[in-house]
Amino acid sequence: MRKGAMAVALFWAAGSAMAAMDIEVLARTCNNCHGVGGISAGTSMPSIGGLPRDYLKNVMKQWKYDERGAATMNRIVKGFSDDEIDALATHFSKKRWVPVPQKTTAALMKKGKSVTFENCEDCHGAKGDDPDEDAPMINGQWAKYMTLELEKYRDDGFKMPHRKMKKNTRKLKQADIPAAAHFFGAQGQ
Ligand code: HEC
Numbered sequence: 001m002r003k004g005a006m007a008v009a010l011f012w013a014a015g016s017a018m019a020a021m022d023i024e025v026l027a028r029t030c031n032n033c034h035g036v037g038g039i040s041a042g043t044s045m046p047s048i049g050g051l052p053r054d055y056l057k058n059v060m061k062q063w064k065y066d067e068r069g070a071a072t073m074n075r076i077v078k079g080f081s082d083d084e085i086d087a088l089a090t091h092f093s094k095k096r097w098v099p100v101p102q103k104t105t106a107a108l109m110k111k112g113k114s115v116t117f118e119n120c121e122d123c124h125g126a127k128g129d130d131p132d133e134d135a136p137m138i139n140g141q142w143a144k145y146m147t148l149e150l151e152k153y154r155d156d157g158f159k160m161p162h163r164k165m166k167k168n169t170r171k172l173k174q175a176d177i178p179a180a181a182h183f184f185g186a187q188g189q
Pocket residue numbers: 026027029030031032033034044045046047048056059060070071072073074076088136
């Protein structure tokens with residue numbers, strides 16, 4: 001290798017090592033809310049560790065470019081470059097998805113099972129652990145968080161770009177929403 005090329009190669013290697021460290025530091029700022037390894041302690045805060053890379057990237061970019069509403073995350077991602085968002089998505093997608101199965105009532109489970117069998121299973125899997133490629137895992141995701149999200153898809157005044165989720169949640173009755181959220185929230189690995 002010529003001396004010049006060598007210097008460039010070394011400089012490049014140092015640069016990417018530093019970028020990797022920066023992402024570790026940046027990712028640690030997420031722990032306060034989403035938990036260590038992206039495993040949330042609940043209840044309106046979602047777990048994010050192990051979700052598919054494309055899903056993580058997609059929602060963060062939609063917040064950054066004002067294509068998706070949020071109470072908190074839109075402000076947090078505004079300061080990040082697209083490269084940082086990609087790196088954060090890669091970082092969290094490499095973690096393990098750890099469902100936190102929550103206790104619920106037999107009545108909600110029974111109702112939830114029939115609602116989700118009819119309306120949700122095709123895309124999320126029977127337990128919420130086998131999602132379509134543009135969807136996240138929802139088995140053991142926090143039920144309260146999911147109830148809030150499902151209401152956002154149903155709300156005309158709230159910007160949610162995914163047309164099929166809007167359509168699917170809007171055809172449900174009000175009482176079906178917590179039942180579906182509790183059913184998926186109670187599922188384990
Ligand atoms: C101050 C608390 C807070 C911090 C810090 C925070 N988040 Fe969030 N995050 C939230 C809340 C609240 C939501 C639910 C959406 C909303 O209301 O903004 C959320 C939702 C998300 C989601 C969507 C999860 C899903 O299943 O759809 C992703 C992805 C995410 N955050 C990534 C991150 C990353 C990456 C960081 C660190 C750079 C981070 N968050 C830092 C509060 C936080």
